[in-house]
Amino acid sequence: MAQVITISELELVNRLKKKDQSALDYLFDHYSGAIYGVIFRILKKEEIAEEVLQDVFLKVWDRIESYDSSKGKLFTWMINIARNQAIDSTRSKENSKSRKTDDIDYLVSKIDIQEHSQLPVDAIGxxxxxxxxxxxxxxxxxxxxxxxxxxxxxxxxxxxxxxxxxxxxxxxxxxxxxxxxxx
The missing domain is CATH 1.10.10.10 (Winged helix-like DNA-binding domain superfamily/Winged helix DNA-binding domain)
Incomplete structure (x- = not known):
């Protein structure tokens, strides 16, 4: 049985600020499902949602210095980034063009959102x-x-x-x- 490792939010943020790749891996492993669920709920397209998810984690990595714990939890900050990225994606011309032709693909390949949106509430308290x-x-x-x-x-x-x-x-x-x- 694999050992579950939990890292406090403070330690995780400190490691991310030091550009510790393993901290980013941990962040992705523990938060990507919930963040993907929020993104997919907005975009309703698996391929674009996956791209936006990657963009969100890149933005978190690049902008971790701007995170202020006194204004809220890390997860809340990340969800706000995810929502904004997803909304920006819906506004892009490229997305609106592909949306017209991909609606059938969405209906055919609809995924089980619940599988991807289970927030590890134990892990973040x-x-x-x-x-x-x-x-x-x-x-x-x-x-x-x-x-x-x-x-x-x-x-x-x-x-x-x-x-x-x-x-x-x-x-x-x-x-x-x-x-x-x-x-």
């Missing part, structure tokens, strides 16, 4: 924190932040009024701030 929320709050946080849905998409797909989604999110964020003692 979120599991215990999220379990302190109500089931409804856990669901909203999972759909919005871990799976990349928008509030409108959650409302539509799960037949929940948009106002309810927003309220549950607001209450979940208040609760998370209290749990994490963030002002």
């Amino acid at each position: 979120l599991k215990e924190v999220l379990q302190q929320l109500t089931e409804e709050q856990q669901f909203i946080i999972s759909q919005l932040y871990l799976k990349g849905y928008t509030q409108s998409e959650v409302a539509e797909e799960f037949n929940i009024p948009l106002g309810t989604v927003k309220t549950r999110l607001r209450l979940a964020m208040i609760e998370l701030r209290a749990i994490l003692d963030i002002k």
